[in-house]
Amino acid sequence: MQLASSGGRRLRHAALAARELALEPGRTVTRKELSAAAREAAKALELRNGPRSVLSELVACWGEQEWERLLVWPSNDYLMSRTGLSERSIRYAFKVLIDQQLIVPKESPNGKRYAVKDLAGELVDAFGFDLTPVYARRGDWAERLIEMRQAREVRKRAFDEITIARRAAEEALRALAEHYPDLDRSDLEEHVKGLKARTPVRSTKAMPHAILDEWTALRMVCEQAFLKAGNGGKSCRHTYNNNGSPSEPCNKGFPKKAEAVRSTEQTPEHLSPELILEACPTLSDYGQPVRDLADIVSAGRYLRASLGAHESAWAEAVEEIGTVRAAIAVIYTLQLYEDDVAKNGGESRIKNPGGYFRALTRMVKAGKIDLAVELLAMRRRRMA
Known part of the structure; x- marks a missing residue:
């Protein structure tokens, strides 16, 4: 395994990209502001408990120095005592945080993490981890959280529509069994049973649009079967005089009343x-x-x-x-x-x-x- 020359850490593209991020000139960051940005980042990136805990402890180590970079230098032993994680888990958490461009390692000549003081004993620099990307990308976290909320709402509505279609299909089959017990409905019942087995649970993150289309189509089939049975087997279709494309309106143009901006349409x-x-x-x-x-x-x-x-x-x-x-x-x-x-x-x-x-x-x-x-x-x- 090839290692970087400074401290034995692998060089990663994500670290170089995150290093380009910087604070606005003259910007000072409080621990409260940095902590809020870190919480939003953890939610937006859906970090697991290990990396989330390590990030939280790194933020807690920020001393609010008026530096251009937000540097912290806690040891692995300190982080282990604070998070309860093993050293291997701590190192894995560092890898995740670096790959997600949340922190940037700042290596020392001997690979240790420590602060640098001047002759007066004042902190002037440090070797450890740079938390600047967490705060500099706070706009990204806010935008991603909005998108995630919208996706959750769309997914919730899709599952609600699946529930409505499933109940309607089952009700149509129940009505068939009650009013027309002699009618063969085994194929529809098997279809409903198979589709229920393939329907994902609400906790899944996948968008169930495909299964929703199947439920909608099955609902229509079941309801049409009940309707047809009530009509004595006749479909009672109307006569269609439109021989054009099914995707085109019958008048081959725009409805004139709909072209103007209605007074009620604000x-x-x-x-x-x-x-x-x-x-x-x-x-x-x-x-x-x-x-x-x-x-x-x-x-x-x-x-x-x-x-x-x-x-x-x-x-x-x-x-x-x-x-x-x-x-x-x-x-x-x-x-x-x-x-x-x-x-x-x-x-x-x-x-x-x-x-x-x-x-x-x-x-x-x-x-x-x-x-x-x-x-x-x-x-x-x-x-x-």
Whole structure:
């Protein structure tokens, strides 16, 4: 194993990257502020108990010196006595904290940790660990915690919808058994039983969107079976005169009443044209001044073609979430796409912006995404 020349610690890329982080000029940090940043970092990175305890003890060692770097130098024996961990666990915790760019080792010539004093006995420097990255990245922790809360809310809603669909499917089968006991329903009951076995528990961190789609489809099948049984085996379908594409509206255009900004369709104060302009500079492609909701709607309708979205996608969005939010969804999707292209060297992970716009519209309608929250987060990332 190749070791670094100073103190026998391996050189890590994460340590070099974290070393570039610095405090604002003239900034002083209290132990209380550093401790708050460390707690948010531990939550945002979901640190285990060992690294979390070691980080907490390192922060507690900060003496509030007016230095450019936040240096601490506790020994392994001290940390072992404070945390109850073994020396091997302490060393593993150091590795985790360094890899997560929370601390930076500052090695001494002999590999020991100690403070350096001047002739007057004042502390002027130290060899040990630099906690500057923990505090310098406090904005990252706050943003990540917001994203985690949003993800938890989306996951909770998905599991709630799974519960609703499961109960509806089971109720449909119960009604079939009660009213039509002679009807064969064994296949549906087996399907419900198998799907229940594959449904993850709520404590899982995975997004259950795929299993939700299966439950929704199974609910429809069970309810249709009950409906068909009540109709004497007839489906009673209406005659369809629309021979066009199923994804297109019957009138082949926009509903005129939905194109205007309704008097009752007002956005919250924090979802203002000013916020949209700051979060989405792609509005400059519109080429016209944006001053109010009417301008936002015009810009969204104009930029829809830039997404490659069909007119039916716009019509669906207007019908489902209103004209203003449909326009904001267009602008937000286009900005996401352009940001992704710029970030990934000309290639975006969003392969179908038009399809993304349709999906976004449906998630906004279902309450899974709040456009105001997304725009605030986008503006914060852009300003940072």
